[in-house]
Amino acid sequence: MGTLVRTSKFLSAARDINGIVTITMRRPPLNRMNLEFMSEFSNVLRDLERDNCPGAILTSYSNKVFSAGFDIGELCNPEPERFNDFYTEVQNNWTQLYGSTFPTVAVINGHAMAAGCLLALSCDYRVMIKNRTIGYNEMQMGLATPTWFTATMLNTVGHRHTELGVTLGKMFTTDEALNINLIDCVADSKEEGIQKALSFLEKFTHFLPKSYTFAKHSLRGPFIKQLKENQNEETQLAFRFLKDPEVIKKLEIVKDKEQTQFLTSKVA
Numbered sequence: 057m058g059t060l061v062r063t064s065k066f067l068s069a070a071r072d073i074n075g076i077v078t079i080t081m082r083r084p085p086l087n088r089m090n091l092e093f094m095s096e097f098s099n100v101l102r103d104l105e106r107d108n109c110p111g112a113i114l115t116s117y118s119n120k121v122f123s124a125g126f127d128i129g130e131l132c133n134p135e136p137e138r139f140n141d142f143y144t145e146v147q148n149n150w151t152q153l154y155g156s157t158f159p160t161v162a163v164i165n166g167h168a169m170a171a172g173c174l175l176a177l178s179c180d181y182r183v184m185i186k187n188r189t190i191g192y193n194e195m196q197m198g199l200a201t202p203t204w205f206t207a208t209m210l211n212t213v214g215h216r217h218t219e220l221g222v223t224l225g226k227m228f229t230t231d232e233a234l235n236i237n238l239i240d241c242v243a244d245s246k247e248e249g250i251q252k253a254l255s256f257l258e259k260f261t262h263f264l265p266k267s268y269t270f271a272k273h274s275l276r277g278p279f280i281k282q283l284k285e286n287q288n289e290e291t292q293l294a295f296r297f298l299k300d301p302e303v304i305k306k307l308e309i310v311k312d313k314e315q316t317q318f319l320t321s322k323v324a
């Protein structure tokens with residue numbers, strides 16, 4: 057897989073001979089995203105920017121789950137300070153990944169739910185393994201989808217598919233995702249997915265990095281600017297939402313085993 061450039065509790069990053077870095081999420085069993093996971097992720101992205109990385113691939117150690125999204129423990133009746141740190145790290149991570157100066161590919165080798173879907177959509181290209189699901193399922197959990205999550209899907213598949221996807225909390229199968237361009241291609245295995253990702257990244261070899269960055273930022277920059285300008289308001293809005301007694305009650309039920317089985321049956 058290449059030389060290990062960074063390894064931390066929940067992530068590893070390995071560089072191949074062409075400089076392409078594969079970031080593997082490894083927080084068993086479901087790559088749930090908590091504060092520590094998000095800060096490690098931001099550190100990796102910061103290193104890649106500093107090292108003028110030519111391209112990166114994001115994938116999961118597990119062929120079942122790419123990421124189950126936010127750790128419900130961070131959302132259920134949160135403490136103000138911890139939530140502020142968590143949500144700020146999530147926002148910073150998105151601005152880094154969505155606005156990276158190098159091309160990125162998500163090899164989605166397992167289910168990608170809610171914030172896990174956001175990670176994949178924040179890359180430039182998506183290769184997904186057959187028979188997995190991807191989407192913003194927040195609605196099914198009594199949650200709302202943050203504005204920058206919605207904008208990221210909107211910028212990928214357009215208004216109508218985003219409207220239906222977000223308001224129904226829909227998890228798309230690999231085939232459905234391909235049909236609406238939520239993903240770019242399908243692979244039979246993670247290994248084939250990595251090969252397809254490398255072929256995509258190969259296309260950028262002869263481009264000037266500054267030209268690539270200019271093009272990417274022309275398209276994504278205004279959305280990043282909008283979040284940066286509203287970061288505190290977004291955090292306060294989310295905190296107030298999560299402190300609503302009805303939301304707390306619903307999330308507590310979701311944390312219950314039986315409800316998890318219900319959610320699992322929805323993605324089977």
Ligand SMILES: CCCCCCCC/C=C\CC(=O)SCCNC(=O)CCNC(=O)[C@H](O)C(C)(C)COP(=O)(O)OP(=O)(O)OC[C@H]1O[C@@H](n2cnc3c(N)ncnc32)[C@H](O)[C@@H]1OP(=O)(O)O
Binds near residue numbers: 120298319
């Ligand atoms: C105004 C704006 C307001 C905005 C505020 C909120 C912003 C919200 C934004 C994003 C939200 C999210 O990202 S929420 C997370 C969404 N994720 C899910 O819905 C995942 C649900 N999980 C599943 O469907 C399944 O677990 C799975 C398909 C991912 C895997 O299935 P599997 O059978 O392998 O595993 P289990 O279901 O048995 O789960 C094992 C174990 O993990 C617990 N679990 C699952 N997901 C989470 C999670 N996200 N956080 C915490 N814990 C989770 C599950 O309960 C099991 O626990 P037990 O073993 O103790 O039963």
